[in-house]
Amino acid sequence: MNAQSHLSDWALDQLALEPDAAAREHLNTCARCSARSSDIAQQRRKAMESPRFEAVWSSLQRVPPRRRWWRFAFVPAFAGVAAASILWIRPARHDAIRPKGGYSVAVWTAHGRVDGSQPVRPGENVSLSVNTLGRKYALILGVDEAGAVAVVWPPGAGQSGETPAAPARPLAPAFKVTPGSLTLEAFFSDKPIPAQAAIESLRRRVAANGPGAQSGQSIPVLPFESGRASTVLEVR
Amino acid sequence: MRAQSSSDELRKLYETAGPAAFRRASRLLQNEADAWDVVQEVFQKILETSVPRSGTGMAFCYVAVTNLCLNRFKMAGVRRRLQPAASSGQADAAGTAVARDLIERLDSRLDGLDRRLIVFAYMDEMSHEEIAAATGVSRKTVGRRLEKIKKLALALAEPEPV
Numbered sequence: 001m002n003a004q005s006h007l008s009d010w011a012l013d014q015l016a017l018e019p020d021a022a023a024r025e026h027l028n029t030c031a032r033c034s035a036r037s038s039d040i041a042q043q044r045r046k047a048m049e050s051p052r053f054e055a056v057w058s059s060l061q062r063v064p065p066r067r068r069w070w071r072f073a074f075v076p077a078f079a080g081v082a083a084a085s086i087l088w089i090r091p092a093r094h095d096a097i098r099p100k101g102g103y104s105v106a107v108w109t110a111h112g113r114v115d116g117s118q119p120v121r122p123g124e125n126v127s128l129s130v131n132t133l134g135r136k137y138a139l140i141l142g143v144d145e146a147g148a149v150a151v152v153w154p155p156g157a158g159q160s161g162e163t164p165a166a167p168a169r170p171l172a173p174a175f176k177v178t179p180g181s182l183t184l185e186a187f188f189s190d191k192p193i194p195a196q197a198a199i200e201s202l203r204r205r206v207a208a209n210g211p212g213a214q215s216g217q218s219i220p221v222l223p224f225e226s227g228r229a230s231t232v233l234e235v236r
Numbered sequence: 237m238r239a240q241s242s243s244d245e246l247r248k249l250y251e252t253a254g255p256a257a258f259r260r261a262s263r264l265l266q267n268e269a270d271a272w273d274v275v276q277e278v279f280q281k282i283l284e285t286s287v288p289r290s291g292t293g294m295a296f297c298y299v300a301v302t303n304l305c306l307n308r309f310k311m312a313g314v315r316r317r318l319q320p321a322a323s324s325g326q327a328d329a330a331g332t333a334v335a336r337d338l339i340e341r342l343d344s345r346l347d348g349l350d351r352r353l354i355v356f357a358y359m360d361e362m363s364h365e366e367i368a369a370a371t372g373v374s375r376k377t378v379g380r381r382l383e384k385i386k387k388l389a390l391a392l393a394e395p396e397p398v
Contacts (some may be wrong), residue, residue: 010362010370014294016252040259047255052272057250060279061243102284115348133284190371227284232307 007033031121103227104131104187106138108170119234120177126233127174128153128184130163135188135226138171140197142233143183147206149199152184159192161193182233191225250279253297260298263332263359264305267375274304277303299321302355308341335359342388349373 007015007023015023027034049051083091106129107114114120130138137160139178140153153171154161163171187193257278261271272334278300282293333359339351346354356367364382368375 008362008366009260009360010294010298010356012257013253013298016256017249018313018317019296043259044255047258048251050258050272052275053254055281056254056276057247059276060246060250060283102281119344124330155344171302206314227280230307 004118006030008034009036009040012037016044035112039101071110097192098231101199101229101231102131103133103186103188105138105229105231106130106182107231108201109234114233120236122177122179122235124177124235126176126177127170127172130186130188130229132163132188133227135190136162136188137189137192139193139195140171140186140201141185141195141198143185143202143206145181149202149206151195151199158195160189161192162194177233179235184233185227190230244277246282249282249293253281253299255293257295257297257301259299260360261305264302264336264355265308274301277304281378298356298360299352299372302352303348306339306351308391310337331359332359338385338389342385344362345388346385350381350385353378354385357382 006013006027007030011020011023011053014020015027015037022090026216027037092206107135108127108129109124114126120126128140131138132138138153139151139160141149142152159169187198254275257275258268258271261274261388262268265271265274278297281300282296303379335354338354339346342350352371353367356370357364362370363377364375367373367378371378
């Protein structure tokens with residue numbers, strides 16, 4: 001409960017996953033929180049009725065199975081399950097082999113990794129690194145503020161490039177940056193992706209949505225694409 | 237059997253946290269298509285990544301939605317006038333407008349954590365304890381950062397000396 005003794009949206013959302021007797025009791029006695037809870041429930045129903053709700057779910061079914069940490073979010077709900085079962089699903093078993101994070105593309109300068117909110121100075125040398133989750137190839141496209149799309153890495157290549165075996169190793173070469181905002185869209189795959197097809201796909205998407213993050217689920221082409229990530233390079 | 241159970245659990249998380257993720261992304265991005273893209277990305281991350289260091293499924297979704305939306309703000313170079321979200325109520329729109337306004341006006345003075353804290357505190361109206369639980373940052377840091385943000389905002393609001 002917040003300082004005003006009302007339940008936040010966060011608390012109300014949590015209630016849907018985990019029972020909380022105190023919060024439930026509060027809902028029964030507080031008209032404001034009860035109304036907000038009904039409002040959230042209504043918005044939830046509306047979202048679930050959207051065709052995109054099931055479309056997103058269907059696309060998730062096509063994601064190859066990996067380590068699914070979310071099962072552990074339900075551990076409290078299964079507290080009564082026998083100890084042997086708990087041991088069977090406990091996360092510690094996977095710690096030694098778990099890769100860190102998801103697909104990612106990161107920007108580095110001489111000062112270290114660039115946080116998304118930190119601009120880079122014009123003329124600075126910048127290099128990129130990727131976490132491919134074991135995928136062999138990466139193709140990084142850049143979308144500038146005007147919506148122009150071009151290959152950033154591998155520079156001048158007609159298709160994805162092979163990534164270094166060590167994920168932390170920066171992709172060569174480094175490059176100098178000029179003022180402006182560049183959205184980097186990285187596509188990871190087991191087979192090389194043709195750069196031109198990717199550029200055209202991204203252009204169509206930019207034309208429809210404007211410049212900005214395009215790496216949602218609906219980039220249509222990239223038949224070999226296994227994953228994607230994006231970040232923004234702000235130079236000023 | 238095991239795979240079916242995993243799928244059921246993901247479905248349960250999707251049915252509870254998915255609409256919440258969509259609601260928050262819609263408020264922040266004010267575009268339903270983009271908001272669904274964010275939901276897609278969040279759940280794809282859930283499938284692809286390892287156990288987050290803190291929080292449960294809902295906490296992960298809150299943080300992931302916030303991060304993805306803030307990235308999109310930056311990528312889109314958000315400079316447009318604020319408009320109330322069509323799909324949310326007045327209270328929703330007010331909190332969201334305050335959060336977006338602060339992020340836009342304070343822009344270069346904020347780091348990534350500051351931006352997330354603004355969204356959680358002003359749009360979601362979460363308490364410091366709740367923000368600390370969701371982000372894994374200490375309650376003290378949350379309070380200190382929000383106080384700093386408030387001071388920056390107040391300084392901006394002061395008229396220039398003549």
